[in-house]
Amino acid sequence: MSTRHLVDPELLPLLDLWPAVTMSAEVLEQARGWPAPPPPADDDGVVMERISVPGPEGASDLGLVIFRPVKPVQGAGGICHMHGGGFVLGTSEGSATRLRPMVAALGCVIVSVDYRLAPETPFPGPIEDCYAGLAWTFANAARLGIDPARIGVMGESAGGGLAAALALLARDRGEHRLAFQHLLYPMIDDRTGVIDGDPLTGEFIWNRDSNRFGWQAMLGVAPGGEAVSPYAAAARAEDLAGLPPTYIATGSLDLFRDENIAYAQRLLAAGVPTEFHIWPGAIHGFDGAPEAAITREANQSRIAALCRVLRG
Template sequence: MTTVRPALDPELRALLDDMPLMTHLDLELLSQLRQLPSVPVESLLEGRRIDHREITVDGEGGARITLSVFSPSGADAAAGEAGAARDRPAAGAPCVLWMHGGGMVMGDRFSQIDIPLEWLDRFGAVVVSVEYRLAPEAGGTTPVDDCYRSLLWVEEHAEELGVDRSRIVVAGVSAGGGLAAGVTLMARDRGVPAIAAQMLVCPMLDHRNDTASSHQYSGGPGVWTREMNAFGWRSLLGGLPGAEVPGHVSPAVAEDLSGLPTTYVDAGSAEVFRDEVVTYATRIWESGGQAELHVWAGGCHGFDALCPRAHVSAEARRTRDGWLARVLSPVE
């Protein structure tokens, strides 16, 4: 299988030259990475009229799942919503349930939170970010279960949150994108709750880790390599009792992708997840569903979170915003 790689976007390449990149991940390195300070969410909220509160919901086996809830405050709520839909339904605001990235093994509910906070600013969306439990300590179905229980909490508390139940979007980046896909499959299979759309940003979808793009990004340093991906999946799947991996955990192996809500999915051309993302979108189309797919030329994994000021990053964010504006606009 070819190991020739698509070239990185020149602007991204220059920025990545100054970043420490790794070839692999193991328990020792994971322990060191987890000791790095969390994202200072206060700096992101400074100067913005956003109400922020922390709540906990019940998880499996008596565990407690922490959710961060961000809501537009005061006049900004109406102003933000007006940017996308001036005839806001009386039922309430849109809501984004956000799942962070980190290969299933690291990160927290504030990781990449700047992405959904932009949707709060633009659309007046309530953002709920999930502190799902991490592998390997909590593997198997635990992370996706935590996210699904969080979705149920949002639906049950829609009035309290000021949320329109018909405009709940699940979204995530990398591992969080995979969890968003898994949660959407769970909601479809269990019949509750209704999800308006799913946004999967460079999602981690396939535990088999055997696509052409996976092999292309093996054997050298990178943002997320095939070897790092294998560690993340091993850590997660070690919590499964049997050999069969359910589609809720590894969405690429789900036999049926019919009946899913409208989907946005993207990736960079220069990353491990490129091919599994393209295949997932194709299978949604083959099942009669609606998906919008973007493969950003020269984009590495997580490029717009790592380098938000790069031109390709700005274009990727604008494109997602445009799609969300269409999805969240009320039907006349």
């Protein structure tokens, strides 16, 4: 049974444009060559700069892409961002279409981490890259013109999973205090797609087979087994207390819907201030249709939430 009739009609053109491919080792190289969305015009008052910084111990230099306002905002907030792509795809530059409007609207600075991809670099390499990017952001807050008390993490899909894992790692290492975590349809539970789930979720964009491949690449072993680290799959964390205020949004047809609901419930039960949204008729990656009314509404919600934590 297809769930196409449940998709918001304004999102259907996105389905027709998106390659109907299940991610696998056989198609990975081809998928990495898919063109990124065209970047927005560069007259939006936002500057994008790529730099290299020292990576984790024993690793090569780490790429960061910095998005900042042309006219700096005094005491601006900062965001350490992780891009999506199922742990196996994506670049920070490919997130420009999403990040530049946020910087323009909020006057914040976004540091996007070009973490190493799986399967070439499995866990813990990607999360250690993200931690190195976060540490650099805190260490260079003055240079970036941001308030170190207003730095948080953000990500979409696999990047949302890395952001959630990074929040746990930052809490446990105790070196950097996060002001928030902002997660869009985060990929946080390796058990999704391994066990049976709601058949109304996960038909489009990122399905159960793609999910199993992404987690296998990240973990280096089959997903769903014993002793998976919460720094790889945040849903595996036993204790969520002490995490920063959280925003989570997902779609009603997204494969990650139920794991996102469960994580939000656990955060609330742990006393973590949590805002949660399910967008009806929304599929994974639905914000790839920026003109759809539901995407505009979801983006307004995200901007409002980020405004509260970045500006105080």
